[in-house]
Amino acid sequence: MGLFNIGGEGQLIWGALAAAVAGRALDLPAPLLVPAALIAAAVAGAAWGFIPGVLKMYRGVHEVISTILLNWIAIHLVHGWLVAGPLAARGSGSSVSMAGTDPIRAAAWLPRPIPGSRLDLGLPVALACAAAVWFLLTRMWLGFEWRAVGAGAVAAQASGIATRLRVCQAMALSGALSGLAGGLLVLGTEHRYPGVFRTGYGFDGIAVALIGGATAPGVVAAGFVFGAVRAGATRLQLVGIHPSFAELIQGIAVLLVAAPRLFAPLLIRLRALSRAPGAPP
Amino acid sequence: MSAALSGVLEFAPPLVLAALGGVLSERAGVVNIGLEGMMRFGAFAAAVGAFFTGSPWLGLACGALAGAAAAAAHALLSLRYRADQVVSGIALNLVALGLVTFLLEATFGSSGVSPPVPALPRDASGRTALAWVAVALPILLHLVFARTPLGLRIRATGENPHAAATAGVRVLRLRAGCVLGSGLLAGLGGAALSVGILGQFDARMPAGQGFMALAAMVFGRWTPLGAAAAAFFFAAADAFQRQLSFSVHAADLRLQGIFLALPYALTLLLLTAGAGRIRAPAADGIPYDPEGRS
Amino acid sequence: MSALELRGIVKRFGEVAAVDGVTLSVRAGEVLAVVGENGAGKTTLVGVACGLYRADAGTVRVLGRELPPGDPRAAIEAGLGAVHQHFMLVPPLRVWENVVLGREPRRLFALDSARARREVAESAERSGLSLDVDARVEGLSVAAQQRVEIVKQLWRGARVLILDEPTSVLAPGEIDELLRTVRALAAGGRGVMFISHKLREVLAVADRIAVLRRGRLVQVTAASEASAVQLAEAVMSASEDWSSTPTSTPTPSSSSLPRLLVRDLHCDDARGRPALRGLSFRVEAGEVLGIAGVDGNGQSELAEVLTGLRRPRGVLQLDGQQGLGPRGWARNPGAARKSGIVHLPEDRHGRALCLPLTLEENLSLGWQARAPYARAALIDRPGRRRKAEELMAEFRVHPPAPLARAGDLSGGNQQKLVAARELRGGPQPRVVVAAHPTRGLDVGAARLVHAALRSAAAGGAAVLLISLDLDELRAAADRILVLYDGRAAGEAPPTASDESLGRLMLGQAA
Numbered sequence A: 001m002g003l004f005n006i007g008g009e010g011q012l013i014w015g016a017l018a019a020a021v022a023g024r025a026l027d028l029p030a031p032l033l034v035p036a037a038l039i040a041a042a043v044a045g046a047a048w049g050f051i052p053g054v055l056k057m058y059r060g061v062h063e064v065i066s067t068i069l070l071n072w073i074a075i076h077l078v079h080g081w082l083v084a085g086p087l088a089a090r091g092s093g094s095s096v097s098m099a100g101t102d103p104i105r106a107a108a109w110l111p112r113p114i115p116g117s118r119l120d121l122g123l124p125v126a127l128a129c130a131a132a133v134w135f136l137l138t139r140m141w142l143g144f145e146w147r148a149v150g151a152g153a154v155a156a157q158a159s160g161i162a163t164r165l166r167v168c169q170a171m172a173l174s175g176a177l178s179g180l181a182g183g184l185l186v187l188g189t190e191h192r193y194p195g196v197f198r199t200g201y202g203f204d205g206i207a208v209a210l211i212g213g214a215t216a217p218g219v220v221a222a223g224f225v226f227g228a229v230r231a232g233a234t235r236l237q238l239v240g241i242h243p244s245f246a247e248l249i250q251g252i253a254v255l256l257v258a259a260p261r262l263f264a265p266l267l268i269r270l271r272a273l274s275r276a277p278g279a280p281p
Numbered sequence B: 001m002s003a004a005l006s007g008v009l010e011f012a013p014p015l016v017l018a019a020l021g022g023v024l025s026e027r028a029g030v031v032n033i034g035l036e037g038m039m040r041f042g043a044f045a046a047a048v049g050a051f052f053t054g055s056p057w058l059g060l061a062c063g064a065l066a067g068a069a070a071a072a073a074h075a076l077l078s079l080r081y082r083a084d085q086v087v088s089g090i091a092l093n094l095v096a097l098g099l100v101t102f103l104l105e106a107t108f109g110s111s112g113v114s115p116p117v118p119a120l121p122r123d124a125s126g127r128t129a130l131a132w133v134a135v136a137l138p139i140l141l142h143l144v145f146a147r148t149p150l151g152l153r154i155r156a157t158g159e160n161p162h163a164a165a166t167a168g169v170r171v172l173r174l175r176a177g178c179v180l181g182s183g184l185l186a187g188l189g190g191a192a193l194s195v196g197i198l199g200q201f202d203a204r205m206p207a208g209q210g211f212m213a214l215a216a217m218v219f220g221r222w223t224p225l226g227a228a229a230a231a232f233f234f235a236a237a238d239a240f241q242r243q244l245s246f247s248v249h250a251a252d253l254r255l256q257g258i259f260l261a262l263p264y265a266l267t268l269l270l271l272t273a274g275a276g277r278i279r280a281p282a283a284d285g286i287p288y289d290p291e292g293r294s
Numbered sequence C: 001m002s003a004l005e006l007r008g009i010v011k012r013f014g015e016v017a018a019v020d021g022v023t024l025s026v027r028a029g030e031v032l033a034v035v036g037e038n039g040a041g042k043t044t045l046v047g048v049a050c051g052l053y054r055a056d057a058g059t060v061r062v063l064g065r066e067l068p069p070g071d072p073r074a075a076i077e078a079g080l081g082a083v084h085q086h087f088m089l090v091p092p093l094r095v096w097e098n099v100v101l102g103r104e105p106r107r108l109f110a111l112d113s114a115r116a117r118r119e120v121a122e123s124a125e126r127s128g129l130s131l132d133v134d135a136r137v138e139g140l141s142v143a144a145q146q147r148v149e150i151v152k153q154l155w156r157g158a159r160v161l162i163l164d165e166p167t168s169v170l171a172p173g174e175i176d177e178l179l180r181t182v183r184a185l186a187a188g189g190r191g192v193m194f195i196s197h198k199l200r201e202v203l204a205v206a207d208r209i210a211v212l213r214r215g216r217l218v219q220v221t222a223a224s225e226a227s228a229v230q231l232a233e234a235v236m237s238a239s240e241d242w243s244s245t246p247t248s249t250p251t252p253s254s255s256s257l258p259r260l261l262v263r264d265l266h267c268d269d270a271r272g273r274p275a276l277r278g279l280s281f282r283v284e285a286g287e288v289l290g291i292a293g294v295d296g297n298g299q300s301e302l303a304e305v306l307t308g309l310r311r312p313r314g315v316l317q318l319d320g321q322q323g324l325g326p327r328g329w330a331r332n333p334g335a336a337r338k339s340g341i342v343h344l345p346e347d348r349h350g351r352a353l354c355l356p357l358t359l360e361e362n363l364s365l366g367w368q369a370r371a372p373y374a375r376a377a378l379i380d381r382p383g384r385r386r387k388a389e390e391l392m393a394e395f396r397v398h399p400p401a402p403l404a405r406a407g408d409l410s411g412g413n414q415q416k417l418v419a420a421r422e423l424r425g426g427p428q429p430r431v432v433v434a435a436h437p438t439r440g441l442d443v444g445a446a447r448l449v450h451a452a453l454r455s456a457a458a459g460g461a462a463v464l465l466i467s468l469d470l471d472e473l474r475a476a477a478d479r480i481l482v483l484y485d486g487r488a489a490g491e492a493p494p495t496a497s498d499e500s501l502g503r504l505m506l507g508q509a510a
Helices: A008-025 A030-059 A063-082 A122-139 A141-151 A153-158 A163-190 A201-211 A216-239 A245-258 A260-275 B002-027 B035-053 B056-080 B085-108 B129-147 B149-159 B161-166 B171-198 B209-219 B224-246 B256-273 C042-049 C072-078 C095-100 C113-126 C142-155 C172-187 C199-205 C228-236 C299-306 C333-338 C348-352 C359-364 C381-394 C411-424 C443-458 C470-476 C498-505
Strands: C002-013 C016-027 C031-035 C057-062 C080-083 C160-164 C191-196 C208-213 C216-222 C260-268 C274-283 C288-292 C313-318 C341-344 C431-435 C462-466 C479-484 C487-492
Touching: A008 A030, A008 A063, A008 A163, A030 A063, A030 A163, A030 B256, A063 B209, A063 B256, A122 A141, A122 A163, A141 A153, A141 A163, A141 C359, A153 A163, A153 C348, B002 B035, B002 B129, B002 B149, B002 B171, B002 B209, B002 B224, B035 B056, B035 B085, B035 B171, B035 B209, B056 B085, B056 B171, B129 B149, B129 B171, B129 B224, B149 B161, B149 B171, B149 C095, B161 B171, B171 B209, B209 B224, B209 B256, B224 B256, C002 C042, C002 C160, C002 C191, C016 C031, C016 C042, C016 C057, C016 C191, C016 C216, C031 C042, C031 C172, C031 C199, C042 C057, C042 C080, C042 C160, C042 C191, C057 C072, C072 C080, C080 C142, C095 C113, C095 C142, C113 C142, C142 C160, C142 C172, C172 C191, C172 C199, C191 C199, C199 C228, C208 C228, C228 C498, C260 C299, C274 C299, C274 C313, C274 C462, C274 C487, C288 C443, C288 C470, C288 C498, C299 C341, C299 C431, C299 C462, C333 C341, C341 C348, C341 C411, C348 C411, C359 C381, C359 C411, C381 C411, C411 C443, C431 C443, C443 C462, C443 C470, C462 C470, C479 C498, C487 C498
Parallel strands: C031 C191, C031 C208, C080 C160, C160 C191, C288 C462, C288 C479, C341 C431, C431 C462
Antiparallel strands: C002 C016, C002 C057, C208 C216, C260 C274, C260 C313, C479 C487
16 A cells, blocks of 8 residues: 555564464463464564554654664564573573574464475465455455555545554554464474574565565465475575575566566567557567 | 773774765665665675785775665666665665675685685774774765755755756756765675674675664764764664673673664654654655656 | 747647747836736746747747757756746755755855855845845745745846746735835846736736736736726636526525534635635535635635645534534544535545546545445445446546546546546535536536536535636526635625626725
8 A cells, every 4th residue: 555564574573473472371272272373473463563554654754764673673672682581492591592482382383284295274374364465455445445545645535534544554464464474484384483583584575565566466476486486496406506596586576576667668669569560660 | 991982983884884875875865775785795795805806905995886886776776767766775685685695605605604805904902994984984974965066966856856956956867876875885884894894704794784774874864974973873782782792691691682672772762752853855765757846 | 129038839738728829028127917817828838938848839039049949957048037836945955055056156176155155145135135045945934935936046147037926825915025026126127927817916016917818818918008807807708608507596494504604714724824814604505605716815725624624713514513623524534524525626636536546446435435335344346336337427437447547537537537426426415515626627528517516406415616717606606705815705696797706806895
C-alpha cells in the first residue's frame, strides 16, 4: 500500500524469539502448542511492525528510517543481550555463549508430514498465509481500503477511509507475517533460538516482495524462485558455482525491477515491431 | 580517559566518513540506503588494492573508487531512470553482499577473511591518518555547505529542485555529483575498516556500520557537523562496548547488546520526540522530473 | 518598441486550444492587466511568454528580441521575469540566498555573502519593497515571500515583469501595498503584465486592460475608459447555453428546521489565514443553492467544512443535528458521508479518485463496505460489477470498462465517474456539495451532471452548487448566494442580472 516495511528483519527476530520462549515455557500438547507458539511469533512481529506505523502516522517519522533503526535495535537487543544473557541456555557458563536459548519442547516442533523429507508444515503455513493475504487484498473491502490508501491517500481520506488506522494495521499485519516467518524457522528448523541466527531472511523478504510486484501470487512465485536459488546454491557449489550467487542474482533482479524505465523503451520498440511486422525498425 | 579517546579516534573514521557521504547525498535530495553496500565494496577493494600494490595508500584510493563506482550505479538508476531510491539502495546492498563474497573467494580462496594486507601506519596511540581526516572533513564539508555557491545550490536542490532549476541550477548533474561524492566517502569509510583498522578484509564487513552511519546522519539532522558528532558518539559507545567485551565479567558481557542497540534507540527517540524540528531535506527521495510541476 | 510583444499566440492541449490567436503588447513603463475567468487561458499565456510552454503558433519578443520557443533560460536572459502563482522559493534558505541562487557573486571559491546581501538589500530598497534579507523564507508571510520573488526578478535584471494572479494569495491590506509596488515598478520604466480576475484591483492598477475569454482576446481598453460592470460582462458573458435544463420548484420543508443550517461560521485556510469570517445561510431539502463569488472568497473552505475535511467554529446543523464537536457529523469525512453528505470536489485528481485503481473500484470508493458493493467483510464482486455497469451507463462514462484505470480516462469522463459515484452510488444523499462540477466538461456532459444534481434535489437532497459561471448557476440553481471575503454578500434569484450579481461579487451592496 505504498509503504516500505524494511523492518522485516527485526520483526522476524522477535517472532523467532517469541516462538522459542513460548515453545519452551508453555506445557501444552502438540496440536495446541504449535499454533500457540506461532501466534506468539505473529503477535511479537506485529507489535514490532506496529511501532513504525504509529510513528509515521502520528509523529511523521519516515517508515524507511524507523524500520532500519528498529531492525538494529532488535538485532542487538536479542542477539547481544537477551539470548546471551537473561534467556541464555542454562549451564552455558560464563564464556561467550553460542548455544542460544534452551531448546523448545518436542511438542512444539513443526510436524514433518512426509517421512524422510525435511519438508515441514512451514511450507503449507506460508502458502496459506499468501493465500490469506491475496484474499484479504483482493476479496475483502478492508484490503481494498488499504490499496486505496496506497493508490491515493488524499482521495482515500476524503472518501471517509480512516487512513491512519489503516496504515498502522497494514504495518502490523506485515510485521505479523515476518514474525510468523521467524516462528516457523524456530519451530521447524532450529528448535531453539540459536546463538548465531542466520539473519537476512527479512532482507530477502523485501527483495522477494519487490520482485513479486507486491502482489500475493507474484510474491509466492518469487519466494519459490529464491528459495530454489538458495537451496540450489548449496548444490550448485558442487559444480563450481559459488553460493553467493544467490544474493547476487537477487540483487540484480531487484535492480531490474527497480528501474522499469530502463526497459520501457525496449518494450515499446518490441511492441511496435510486433504490430508492424514488415516495417523497418 | 585518553585511552578511551584514542579508541574513539581509532574506530570513528569509517562511521564518520560514511555518515558524511549520507549527508552529501541526502542534502542534494537523493536517499542513500546503499551506504552499507558502498562501504562493503570499498572495504574489499581497498584490501585487494593494498594486497597487490603493497601500498595501503593505493588501497585506500581503490576503496574510494570502488565506492564511487557503486554510487554511479545508484545515480544512474535513481536519477537517469528514476527508479525508487530506496529500492535501488536495497538492491545495491544485496549485490554488494553477494558479489564481494564471491570475489573474496575468487581472489583469496577464502570465504572468511582475506590474508593480512599492508595497513595504514599508526602513531603511538594507534591512530591512523584517517583519524585526522575524520576530524577535518566534517568541518570542510560544513564550510562548503555554508560558504560556497556549490553548497548553496546543493541545499536548494535538496529542498526544492524546481525552484533551483528555475534559478539556473542543473539539478540532475548536481545530484549525480553528490551521489558520486557520497560513494567516494562511503568507500573510503569501508577502506578505513579493512586497511585502516583490521589490516585485512573480513567477509562480514561492514557489519551494519553503513546503517549506523545512516542513523548518525539522521541523529545529526542531516548536517555535516551534527552527523560527525553523532558518529563520534556512536563510535565511543562502540569503543566502550569493546572494552567491556575484554573484561572478564560475564555480567558485563551480557549488557553488550544494550550498548550496541543504544545509538539506534536514541536516534529513534530523537526522531519521535523532535518530530516537527528534525526533518529530512524536503525533496529527499523524490525523483526530479524537469517537466513536472513542484 | 514594446517591452513584451506576443503575436498570434496559439497553444493547444490535445484538442482544446487553451490560447487561440492572442496578440498583445506591454510597453515599457505601463501596467497591462489581463483578466478572465479560470480556464480563459491566462496562465497558459504566461507559460508561453516565459518559455515554460512551446507555442503551436506565434512569436514572443522581449525588448525587440525574438525568444526561442520553450526555453525559460533565454526568456530570463532577455530580461523577462515571471512571478508564478506557486512561488519558486526554497523555504529553509535565507532571503538573500534565494535571490542569488544560481548566479551567486563569488570571491575566490567562496560565496561573497557580504556583497550578495548588500546588492539584494539595495534592489529591494530601490523598488520600495521592505525585506529583511537575512530572514529565512519559511518564516515569512506569503506577502513577504512574494516580495522576495519580485526582488529576485529585479536583482536578475528583469525589464519586464509578469505577475500571475499575484493578489490571489494576499489579504486586503497587502493587496493595496502590492498595487502601489506595481505602479512604482512601472513608473521606474519597467513593463508589467498583471494577471488577475479581480476587476476592482485591475481597475486600480492598470493602464490598459485586456480581457481573455476561452482563449481569445475579447477586448483591450484603457483603464480610464473601463467600468467594472462593463468588464464583468465582458469576462462572464454567456459561455454555455444552459437554458434547456428544466428548473423545478423547491419543495418547502414542512418543519421549521432547514436541511442545512450554517450560522456565523469561521475557519482558516490551509495557510492559516481567515477564509470564512462569519458565514450564515440555510438550505432546504429539495433546493439547489448556487454559491457564486470570485474564486478564493471562501468557497473551497466551505466545501471542506461541510464534508468534514476542515474544522470550523460556529454553528453547523443538519436537520437540527450538530455538526461540530467530537461527535458531530462534520468531525471527519467518514462521519460526514455516513450522515448522507456527498462531495464532488474541485480537485478531482487528488481528492476524488485513486487514479491507479480501476473504474469499478473507484465507483465503490466511499461505499465499499455497503451493499451492493460488499457483503459482510467481503467485496460483493458480481454486485459491484452490476452496479458499476449501471452507473457508467447512466452517466455515459466512456469507455464503460469496469477494469480500466481511472487515470486513463479523459477529464470529462473522470468527472462523470465522480458524479455517478457520489449522486447515485450510495443511498439517497441528504446534502450534495458540488464544487465546479462541470469545469472542463462539454455541454452534453455538463447537462447530464446538472440533471443528476436536480434529480438529487427532487429526491429530497439539499444541493450546494459552487461555481464561478453565472450562467451555470442561473440555469441550475433555485437561489444564488454570493460569497465575498468569507461572508455572504447577498442573495439573488436566478433571474438576477449580471450587473447586480457582479456588484455583489465585488462586495458592493446590491
